[in-house]
Amino acid sequence: MLEIHNLNKTYSNGTIALKDVSLTIEAGMFGLLGPNGAGKSTLMRTLATIQDVDSGKVILNGIDLLKNKEEVRKWLGYLPQEFGFYPKIKANNLLDQLAQLKGVSDKSERVDLVNHLLNKVNLWEVRNNKISEFSGGMKQRVGIAQALIGDPQLIIVDEPTAGLDPAERNRFHNILSEIGENTVVLLSTHIVDDVRDLCTNMGIINRGNILLTGNPLEIINTLRGSIWEKLIEKKELSDYEKNYNVIYSRLYAGKVIIHVFDTEKPAPSFVEADPTLEDVYFHELKSTDRDQG
Numbered sequence: 001m002l003e004i005h006n007l008n009k010t011y012s013n014g015t016i017a018l019k020d021v022s023l024t025i026e027a028g029m030f031g032l033l034g035p036n037g038a039g040k041s042t043l044m045r046t047l048a049t050i051q052d053v054d055s056g057k058v059i060l061n062g063i064d065l066l067k068n069k070e071e072v073r074k075w076l077g078y079l080p081q082e083f084g085f086y087p088k089i090k091a092n093n094l095l096d097q098l099a100q101l102k103g104v105s106d107k108s109e110r111v112d113l114v115n116h117l118l119n120k121v122n123l124w125e126v127r128n129n130k131i132s133e134f135s136g137g138m139k140q141r142v143g144i145a146q147a148l149i150g151d152p153q154l155i156i157v158d159e160p161t162a163g164l165d166p167a168e169r170n171r172f173h174n175i176l177s178e179i180g181e182n183t184v185v186l187l188s189t190h191i192v193d194d195v196r197d198l199c200t201n202m203g204i205i206n207r208g209n210i211l212l213t214g215n216p217l218e219i220i221n222t223l224r225g226s227i228w229e230k231l232i233e234k235k236e237l238s239d240y241e242k243n244y245n246v247i248y249s250r251l252y253a254g255k256v257i258i259h260v261f262d263t264e265k266p267a268p269s270f271v272e273a274d275p276t277l278e279d280v281y282f283h284e285l286k287s288t289d290r291d292q293g
Contacts (some may be wrong), residue, residue, distance in 0.1 A: 008054045032186065095118070247260065
């Protein structure tokens with residue numbers, strides 16, 4: 001279990017990155033959803049022991065993570081948003097070197113481990129290829145392989161599917177889903193579909209604040225009967241945004257579908273829509289922006 005208690009972080013320029021952040025995360029996939037600049041990466045770097053906070057504590061399986069960084073790093077897996085590789089190194093050699101750095105000193109044990117990881121992320125056939133020859137999705141799979149070295153108890157992945165094509169995104173989802181069965185996996189993303197597809201629990205963060213937490217399906221059901229939909233012309237959008245609580249809009253066949261939050265039918269021309277995680281997400285962000293001006 002990962003317990004985060006009252007984390008606060010303000011950068012030297014006055015930007016508040018984390019504001020009294022508290023979370024309790026059990027084994028499984030936990031999705032942290034938020035826009036760019038919401039504080040996700042600051043929280044991920046803090047949990048990965050590479051950034052300090054101003055105050056607060058983090059407890060992982062009874063150990064104070066922030067006060068025992070060297071110890072925690074032995075059983076921590078981290079895939080940052082930008083994972084750098086030496087382009088000319090081969091995949092199997094890279095994983096072998098990283099395994100040595102993680103303390104796997106026995107050569108035969110490393111060989112077995114590297115082979116197991118390459119098979120797990122479906123890169124065995126290209127194990128002798130240079131990293132520079134890999135697609136973006138293949139590089140991400142190498143990244144998750146290195147995060148699995150050392151049988152980690154906590155795995156942190158920061159924006160792992162940004163920029164991946166649908167096929168690679170699906171492969172990556174399958175890998176994460178399998179990993180998350182017995183380990184605490186913290187997935188930070190601004191992609192709503194990643195959280196919807198993978199996570200049994202989630203939180204939404206914006207401006208350094210945790211806005212809500214819970215099971216995605218249960219959270220979605222809280223909006224049932226309050227989401228209304230209408231297809232309009234593009235030129236009408238600004239007028240509807242002025243007169244209704246439009247939480248988000250999307251293009252459809254050259255027109256615009258708007259979703260409005262209201263406890264009652266806003267006008268006869270609207271139809272009730274089944275709520276989605278997108279509705280939850282944008283409703284929370286808009287409510288926060290309105291409350292904070």
